[in-house]
Amino acid sequence: MAPLRRSGSKATEGSSSAGVELAESRRLDSIKKNRVHHESQRKWLKISLLGSSGLLASLLLWSFLNGDDGVTEVLAHHNEILQNRFIEVICSEDYDSHKRFEGCTPRKCGRGITDIVITREEAEQLRRVAEKGLSLGGSEGGASILDLHSGALSFGKHFVNLYRDVRQKIQHTIGQAFDINISSMYLTKPTFFSRINSTEAKTTHDEYWHPHIDKITYGSFDYTSLLYLSDYMKDFGGGRFVFMEEGVNKTVEPRAGRVSFFTSGSENLHRVEKVHWGTRYAITISFTCNPDHGIGDPADL
Ligand SMILES: O=C(O)CCC(=O)C(=O)O
Numbered sequence: 603m604a605p606l607r608r609s610g611s612k613a614t615e616g617s618s619s620a621g622v623e624l625a626e627s628r629r630l631d632s633i634k635k636n637r638v639h640h641e642s643q644r645k646w647l648k649i650s651l652l653g654s655s656g657l658l659a660s661l662l663l664w665s666f667l668n669g670d671d672g673v674t675e676v677l678a679h680h681n682e683i684l685q686n687r688f689i690e691v692i693c694s695e696d697y698d699s700h701k702r703f704e705g706c707t708p709r710k711c712g713r714g715i716t717d718i719v720i721t722r723e724e725a726e727q728l729r730r731v732a733e734k735g736l737s738l739g740g741s742e743g744g745a746s747i748l749d750l751h752s753g754a755l756s757f758g759k760h761f762v763n764l765y766r767d768v769r770q771k772i773q774h775t776i777g778q779a780f781d782i783n784i785s786s787m788y789l790t791k792p793t794f795f796s797r798i799n800s801t802e803a804k805t806t807h808d809e810y811w812h813p814h815i816d817k818i819t820y821g822s823f824d825y826t827s828l829l830y831l832s833d834y835m836k837d838f839g840g841g842r843f844v845f846m847e848e849g850v851n852k853t854v855e856p857r858a859g860r861v862s863f864f865t866s867g868s869e870n871l872h873r874v875e876k877v878h879w880g881t882r883y884a885i886t887i888s889f890t891c892n893p894d895h896g897i898g899d900p901a902d903l
């Protein structure tokens with residue numbers, strides 16, 4: 603019995619040291635598990651911090667590249683097709699300091715946008731004219747123009763006109779929107795294609811982004827129209843047109859074939875956001891009420 607007891611006591615000693623070892627190994631195990639758990643928590647925290655700062659940086663970059671200054675209301679979104687959007691605004695007194703032509707000089711002022719007057723195909727054709735013409739020259743800075751007043755082009759024994767139909771449709775649209783007879787308004791100069799990219803300005807001619815009033819900048823303008831020849835967010839970023847108002851600015855996002863038109867006085871102070879990537883094409887076609895400032899078409903002479 604004694605040996606048994608001894609062996610018994612030996613067994614008890616053995617099992618107690620095994621118990622200690624087991625407890626110790628469990629303790630180490632749990633320390634290890636805790637450490638692994640903490641490390642993985644720390645790793646996830648790092649990943650989510652990196653992720654959210656990356657997201658924030660991309661959002662900031664996105665809004666910078668696409669010209670969002672945060673205090674704007676979009677009048678015309680690039681991916682909507684507008685029938686006719688017209689917003690009336692109170693006329694400024696700018697027209698009073700010029701000779702008035704009743705039935706034409708603005709009494710009703712405002713701004714309109716339409717995507718159904720000029721087709722995308724017509725816009726593409728004009729864009730090709732702009733690309734070809736501007737490829738012969740172009741500014742070293744970001745903004746180039748090609749000024750083609752009447753749009754007449756010799757063709758064999760006759761003339762063709764690069765944008766007569768387009769001009770007539772726009773003139774008709776403006777006449778309807780402002781209740782004026784189109785025979786009392788005349789195409790005026792300058793009529794020009796513009797090409798803008800993100801190259802740094804080299805001269806003041808490249809600084810297209812300054813707020814301005816067309817009636818002051820161009821003198822003869824009473825009604826300005828802009829026909830866009832490329833698409834915001836597809837062809838370029840930034841470069842939205844902004845009507846500047848106290849409080850909230852109103853933006854027009856260009857899309858090929860979109861016509862934006864407005865009375866040219868200070869009721870429509872505006873600017874163009876800087877283009878951050880790509881190339882933006884447009885054509886400015888404007889009208890005057892003063893026949894002395896009108897442009898004839900050689901084909902009509
Ligand atoms: O291209 C534009 O959107 C505006 C150009 C402009 O303001 C102008 O030609 O006077």
Ligand SMILES: [Fe+2]
Nearest residue numbers: 814815816872
């Ligand atoms: Fe302008």
